[in-house]
Amino acid sequence: MDNDSPQYYPKQGPATSAKGPQPLTGPAPPTEHEMSVGLRLAIYLFPVLFCYFALSFVIGAFGNIPENSAAYPFAVFVQELLLFLIVYLPACLMARLENRPVGVYGLPVHGFLGKRFWQGCVIGVAEIAILIACIAAFGGYSFGTLHLQGSAIFTWSLYWLLFFLVVGFFEEFAFRGYVQFTLAQGIGFWPAAWILSLGFGALHLLNKNEGWVGAAGVATIGLIFALALRRTGNLWLVVGWHAAFDFGETFLFSVPNSGAVFEGHLSNASLHGPVWLTGGAVGPEGSVFSFVTMAAAALFVHIAFPPRKEA
Secondary structure (H helix, E strand, O other), rough: OOOOOOOOOOOOOOEEEEEEEOOOOOOOOOOOOOHHHHHHHHHHHHHHHHHHHHHHHHHHHOOOOOOOOOOOHHHHHHHHHHHHHHHHHHHHHHHHHHOOHHHOOOOHOOOOOOHHHHHHHHHHHHHHHHHHHHHHHHHOOEEEOOOOHHHHHHHHHHHHHHHHHHHHHHHHHHHHOOHHHHHHHHHHHHHHHHHHHHHHHHHHHHHOOHHHHHHHHHHHHHHHHHHHHHHOOOOHHHHHHHHHHHHHHHHHOOEEOOOOOOOOEEEEEOOOOOOHHHHHHHHHHHOOOHHHHHHHHHHHHHHHHOOOOOO
């Protein structure tokens, strides 16, 4: 067991000194009466899955809102917000049952909009900008004319910033929050990260126009996000990174995001050329350059955030 993330691997056993046992400063050590990993996951996942299927049923009962409807942006924002609450609120319950602060599952309140979050935003914008620049250098991207004018630019940019912030909260906590924390205690951090990252990529195959290359890219970035979690001890860096990359892809550069093209993009941009270059209908995530930029991002995380030593 390495010691670069004490938040995820608190030292076990009572602390002692010449004066006898001392109180622990972190989460309480496990006892013989503590719930097993499997039971904790089952208790957590039951309300998550129940609420998810209930939400899906309600959405299906009312019918899908057309994408060109004025109510569509608000509806999808509320949907993403509800999805985040579905995975986060049961974790708050588990924190009470496990006698832990809910922040140990990856989103400590003191880190909200803090340094790590803004560092992640910078990394996310830089990654998508470099990726688009690589595609454009080989003639595969054109910015085109402006699709939005006047106040619509501000309105849609604000909407997409908030929307993708919620998406970052939901997807990162769903795949690298409570489940990652708990599963890691049973099988180890990296086996858990591999399982969840592969699942993260597989679920993206359900997206319209998504392909195996794009899904492989999603699984790869999931592992890189897991590395960032391991090195920083929480999810704030990757929440900002995730949100900023999606914002740049969807709004700033106006290209498909995991196979989907959304209304309210900045320009009439276009991708043209071979699929290996542009990613085709999947978008830049399916480009060969996506794996190059992800490798560079992983190297940056490795250098910029070295393994942490326990106090």
